[in-house]
Amino acid sequence: xxxxxxxxxxxxxxxxxxxxxxxxxxxxxxxxxxxxxxxxxxxxxxxxxxxxxxxxxxxxxxxxxxxxxxxxxxxxxxxxxxxxxxxxxxxxxxxxxxxxxxxxxxxxxxxxxxxxxxxxxxxxxxxxxxxxxxxxxxxxxxxxxxxxxxxxxxxxxxxxxxxxxxxxxxxxxxxxxxxxxxxxxxxxxxxxxxxxxxxxxxxxxxxxxxxxxxxxxxxxxxxxxxxxxxxxxxxxxxxxxxxxxxxxxxxxxxxxxxxxxxxxxxxxxxxxxxxxxxxxxxxxxxxxxxxxxxxxxxxxxxxxxxxxxxxxxxxxxxxxxxxxxxxxxxxxxxxxxxxxxxx
Numbered sequence: 001x002x003x004x005x006x007x008x009x010x011x012x013x014x015x016x017x018x019x020x021x022x023x024x025x026x027x028x029x030x031x032x033x034x035x036x037x038x039x040x041x042x043x044x045x046x047x048x049x050x051x052x053x054x055x056x057x058x059x060x061x062x063x064x065x066x067x068x069x070x071x072x073x074x075x076x077x078x079x080x081x082x083x084x085x086x087x088x089x090x091x092x093x094x095x096x097x098x099x100x101x102x103x104x105x106x107x108x109x110x111x112x113x114x115x116x117x118x119x120x121x122x123x124x125x126x127x128x129x130x131x132x133x134x135x136x137x138x139x140x141x142x143x144x145x146x147x148x149x150x151x152x153x154x155x156x157x158x159x160x161x162x163x164x165x166x167x168x169x170x171x172x173x174x175x176x177x178x179x180x181x182x183x184x185x186x187x188x189x190x191x192x193x194x195x196x197x198x199x200x201x202x203x204x205x206x207x208x209x210x211x212x213x214x215x216x217x218x219x220x221x222x223x224x225x226x227x228x229x230x231x232x233x234x235x236x237x238x239x240x241x242x243x244x245x246x247x248x249x250x251x252x253x254x255x256x257x258x259x260x261x262x263x264x265x266x267x268x269x270x271x272x273x274x275x276x277x278x279x280x281x282x283x284x285x286x287x288x289x290x291x292x293x294x295x296x297x298x299x300x301x302x303x304x305x306x307x308x309x310x311x312x313x314x315x316x317x318x319x320x321x322x323x324x325x326x327x328x329x330x331x332x333x334x335x336x337x338x339x340x341x342x343x
Contacts (some may be wrong), residue, residue, distance in 0.1 A: 041099070042106045043086065046114040049075050050161050056098060059089055059113050060105065067098050078192055079119035079158035083112040118161040122187070124154030127200055130167035130185050139174050143204060147234050148181065150202040157198050159190040170197055179204040207232040210263045211243040217258040222272055223249050233263060241266045271303030274326040283310060283321060285331045296329065 041062040049058060052075050057068025072092055076082040086107050093099040127150065132143040165188055172183035181204065184197040210233045217227060228249050243249050243264045252269035275281055275298050285292040295313050302308040302323040310319050310329050321329035 040104060040106050043089070043108055043110065044113065045108060045110045046116070048116045048118050050118045051075060052117075054084070054115060056093060056096075059084070059115075060093065060098070063098065067096075070096060070098075073115075076115060076117040078117055078160065079121065081114060081116045083114055085112050086110060089113065119158035120161050120163060122155070122157035122159060122167065122198065124150060126167055127154060127185065127198065130169060131172065131181055131183070131200060131202075133166070134169035134172045134183070135174060135181070138169075138172060139176075141174065141176070145207060145232075146179070146204040147207045147232065148202050149205055149234065150200060155198055155200065157193070159187045159192050163187055163189055165189070167193075167198065205234045207234050208239060208242070209244045211246060211249045212263060213258045213260050215260050217254045219254055219256050221254050223252055223254065223269065225250050228264070243269075271306070273301045273303050275302045275308065275323050275329065277301045279327060280313075281310060281327050281329050283312065283319065283329050283331055284324075287333045298329070 041060050044059050044061055047054075047058055053071045054073040054075050055068060056070045056072045057063050057065075059072065060068075072089070073084055090099060090102045090105060093105070094101065099105055128148040131148055132146075135141040135143050167185045167187055170184040170186050172181065174181050180201075182201040184199055186193040186197050209230050211228050212231050212233075213223075213228055215227060217223060225246065228246060230244075230246060243266060248266075249264055249269055251272065253272045255268060255270055258264065258268055277298060277300050279298045281296050281298050283294045283296040285294070296310040296319070297313060299309040299311060299318070304323055304325060306323050307320055308323060308329065310321050310331075311317070312319060319331050321331040324330050
């Protein structure tokens with residue numbers, strides 16, 4: 001986010017180039033320091049830096065290595081973005097003999113240069129992992145079955161982009177009775193967290209595995225293995241009907257629109273119906289090694305394995321049969337497939 005106050009405070013030219021030895025005045029520099037008219041330098045419209053200093057070479061293409069290394073402006077804070085007006089860049093370059101005037105620089109029609117300071121953002125998962133690691137090491141508490149609910153949500157923390165390690169606890173307090181956690185975290189090698197450690201406070205809550213959609217599932221869609229995943233979520237008062245295994249969701253049909261990331265419950269899905277109410281089906285009657293095939297009409301819908309009522313079209317007898325496939329119902333004299341009395 002670009003903020004005007006930030007632009008004034010951070011993207012300021014260095015008076016006398018305090019961070020590097022000041023170059024000789026223009027009149028004392030070698031005559032070849034100023035670029036020739038035929039070799040016009042080009043302005044870079046935007047850039048991303050991992051340093052806290054913007055060098056002239058970062059914003060002007062075509063400079064010699066010596067001139068490109070000269071510091072020009074302070075970069076934004078980690079993770080922030082700011083702008084530098086082209087007029088200020090020209091003024092600074094002229095003062096240091098890099099340009100004779102604005103005509104020596106191809107500004108590409110832009111009025112300002114956008115500068116972004118690269119950073120690695122610390123997430124709530126990073127914080128939770130650090131806390132759980134410290135709990136196991138210092139208190140012998142295995143928090144894998146728990147989630148850390150941070151007071152006020154995950155802190156907004158950025159560190160140097162080159163750091164790839166994990167957060168570490170400077171100190172950590174744990175109340176086993178209430179499962180409250182407080183402490184300070186740091187990123188090894190980070191000047192940002194060394195000066196300002198990450199303060200955390202929160203509570204550990206029990207979790208369970210739940211099935212969640214990876215995308216929005218429309219009503220009537222059949223869920224595929226790539227559509228869902230299993231995550232650990234905090235338990236709530238109505239946790240008994242949630243789906244906890246992939247097999248409980250895959251192959252089922254959404255009874256309503258399912259939003260990505262939502263916890264799936266048993267009432268959200270149903271088995272795919274391969275026989276619809278009123279469909280003409282093939283009735284297979286098996287008894288004592290004899291198989292009789294007849295046509296019937298389904299009185300209700302059903303998925304594979306469901307027992308449904310069907311009517312023999314010729315005899316008008318109502319039977320109970322088991323759905324065995326699309327448009328196919330088996331009737332048996334034993335179990336749930338017994339022949340029903342005529343109506």
